[in-house]
Amino acid sequence: MRIGIDLGGTKIEAVALAADGGEILRRRVPTPTGDYAGTLRAVIGLVAAIEDRLGARASVGIGIPGAISPATGLVKNANSTWLIGHPLDRDLARLLGRPVRVANDADCFAVSEASDGAGAGARSVFGVILGTGVGGGIVIGGRLVTGPNAIAGEWGHNPLPWPGDDERPGPPCYCGRRGCIETFLSGPGLAADFAAASGRSLGPAGIAAAAEAGDAHAEAALARYEQRLARALATVINLLDPEVIVLGGGMSNLARLYASVPRLWRRFVFSDHVATRLLPARHGDSSGVRGAAWLWPATPDPGPRSRPSAATARPASPAASGKGRRAPPRRRRR
Ligand SMILES: [Zn+2]
Numbered sequence: 001m002r003i004g005i006d007l008g009g010t011k012i013e014a015v016a017l018a019a020d021g022g023e024i025l026r027r028r029v030p031t032p033t034g035d036y037a038g039t040l041r042a043v044i045g046l047v048a049a050i051e052d053r054l055g056a057r058a059s060v061g062i063g064i065p066g067a068i069s070p071a072t073g074l075v076k077n078a079n080s081t082w083l084i085g086h087p088l089d090r091d092l093a094r095l096l097g098r099p100v101r102v103a104n105d106a107d108c109f110a111v112s113e114a115s116d117g118a119g120a121g122a123r124s125v126f127g128v129i130l131g132t133g134v135g136g137g138i139v140i141g142g143r144l145v146t147g148p149n150a151i152a153g154e155w156g157h158n159p160l161p162w163p164g165d166d167e168r169p170g171p172p173c174y175c176g177r178r179g180c181i182e183t184f185l186s187g188p189g190l191a192a193d194f195a196a197a198s199g200r201s202l203g204p205a206g207i208a209a210a211a212e213a214g215d216a217h218a219e220a221a222l223a224r225y226e227q228r229l230a231r232a233l234a235t236v237i238n239l240l241d242p243e244v245i246v247l248g249g250g251m252s253n254l255a256r257l258y259a260s261v262p263r264l265w266r267r268f269v270f271s272d273h274v275a276t277r278l279l280p281a282r283h284g285d286s287s288g289v290r291g292a293a294w295l296w297p298a299t300p301d302p303g304p305r306s307r308p309s310a311a312t313a314r315p316a317s318p319a320a321s322g323k324g325r326r327a328p329p330r331r332r333r334r
Helices: 036-054 088-096 105-116 181-185 187-198 204-212 216-240 257-265 286-293 308-312
Strands: 002-007 011-017 023-030 059-064 100-104 124-130 134-140 244-248 277-280
Touching (some): 059 286, 088 100, 105 286, 134 181, 181 187, 216 244
Parallel strands (some): 059 100, 244 277
Antiparallel strands (some): 124 134
């Protein structure tokens, strides 16, 4: 049995997967924001609750909004900033009494959607999380693209491209710079943009509902959001030219993005025609947590004769490497 955990900025979700990839059990708790020790306790509590319920011991993989630095072995680049500078993988391994694999949450998401999700069958997939933060992961030919800095796909901390005068220097970002894509395209980024223009405080879902009801401020905020997302993704297309871009995270629930953004990005992509498809995650909020479970191979191992594709593929990153070196085995389609 494999347990996958998605350590998000607002919630920590855990799922138990059977050897065939089927979901057995799911649990979710609020994230103890700002509290590293509390976050460790929450993760351990989720694992214990699942294992008690199922009466079995599991492997544990965790997706985090950041990465374990290959240089220091400590968490870096996490917008859940209270994780930064801690040896999360080693702390959890000690507390759980087993090795724990930690990878970037957008990488987990991208692997999940490229394997049997919205990007299944595509040769190149850019997976994007638009949530509390903004992250990205790249899967080409079924393999996660990584690099020596464990930051491949971290497009959320590039500056918003083609900024207007009213977008410069842009909001301050926790990373120390201003005007990062994340400060505009995260859920809190949209809420802040709406609040600045309207003087009202609404979350992304509230803004979407208000726009549907004809609220002009909400509609204008969403239109700005779509325009900015189109510009930001156009630079990804210019660089990577992916077949599919899959959106996940809370903002991916905005259904209008999938028609409006590809219409808007045409102006910015360096091509006469843009064939890249923009799709919502097939597994919705479950993709990150599923990808985290797949950081470990399925057990029991069915052996090389029954499943040669799984047997020849290697699992993603061992604990200390942060971003996975290689995608988990592709699941067979059901
Ligand atoms: Zn930033």
